[in-house]
Each structure stands twice: as structure tokens, then as C-alpha cells.
Amino acid sequence: MLNKLTSSIDFQGQALTLRAERQRLIASNIANADTPGYVSRDINFSQALRDATGGQKLRIGTVGRLETTQAGHIAGTGASPVAANLLYSNVSQTNLDNNTVDMDRERASFVDNSVKYEATLTFVNSSVRGMLDAIKGGQA
Numbered sequence: 001m002l003n004k005l006t007s008s009i010d011f012q013g014q015a016l017t018l019r020a021e022r023q024r025l026i027a028s029n030i031a032n033a034d035t036p037g038y039v040s041r042d043i044n045f046s047q048a049l050r051d052a053t054g055g056q057k058l059r060i061g062t063v064g065r066l067e068t069t070q071a072g073h074i075a076g077t078g079a080s081p082v083a084a085n086l087l088y089s090n091v092s093q094t095n096l097d098n099n100t101v102d103m104d105r106e107r108a109s110f111v112d113n114s115v116k117y118e119a120t121l122t123f124v125n126s127s128v129r130g131m132l133d134a135i136k137g138g139q140a
Contacts, residue, residue: 009124009127015049022042025042029089029106038100040100042086042109044085044087
């Protein structure tokens with residue numbers, strides 16, 4: 001029963017973690033825009049989220065611990081789903097110093113990811129608020 005209540009929040013928590021990691025990658029790309037030879041990196045967010053959640057419902061294992069059915073689970077090997085989905089960005093313009101950071105693309109990605117991060121926080125907040133209202137039983 002408890003994991004039915006928390007499965008939505010767990011999913012959103014994974015999404016928040018991945019959004020934060022993507023934000024870190026984009027910020028790193030922006031910070032290295034003038035570094036000769038720097039190759040910009042990004043992640044395939046949807047694939048990383050599928051890998052992080054395993055596309056499965058959370059199950060309770062022995063002694064109340066979550067089962068670790070994927071290598072990226074917390075109690076597993078410590079492998080990050082982001083590391084497995086880390087990609088090189090496509091080069092849209094060539095530079096003499098072989099730097100592949102496109103500042104226009106990075107700024108747009110940064111803003112887009114920020115908006116989606118905030119939206120995910122809003123979903124988590126509304127889920128928690130809904131659970132609290134259900135627990136209170138409609139009392140004010």
C-alpha cells in the first residue's frame with residue numbers, strides 16, 4: 001500500500017535528479033565555451049529516465065528494502081543512469097580551436113531544462129499536497 005502512494009513521488013524524484021544532472025552538464029558546457037578542444041556533452045533525458053526507473057513498478061524486497069533490479073538503483077553498484085546515457089552534442093558550427101559548444105543551443109537547453117525542473121517540482125508539490133489532504137480526510 002505504501003509503495004502505491006510513493007511510486008509517483010519516486011518517479012518524479014528520479015526525474016528531478018536527472019534534470020539536475022543535465023543542468024550541471026549544460027552549465028559545464030557554457031563554462032567551457034572558450035576552452036580549446038572542449039567537446040560539449042548532454043544526455044538523452046528520456047532514455048536516462050527509462051533506465052533510472054527500469055520501466056517497472058517499485059517493489060518491496062526483504063526487510064522493507066527496495067529491490068535493486070537495475071544497476072543504477074541506489075543500493076546497487078552505484079552506477080549512474082546519466083553516465084550510461086552521456087552523449088556528445090552534435091556539432092552545428094565549426095571552430096578553429098575545435099570547441100563544439102554552441103552557446104545559442106546551450107542557452108536554449110539551459111532555459112528549457114530549468115522550466116521542466118520547476119514543472120517537476122510543482123508536480124511533486126501537488127502530489128504531496130494531495131496525499132496530505134487524503135490523510136487528513138478533508139478536515140481543515
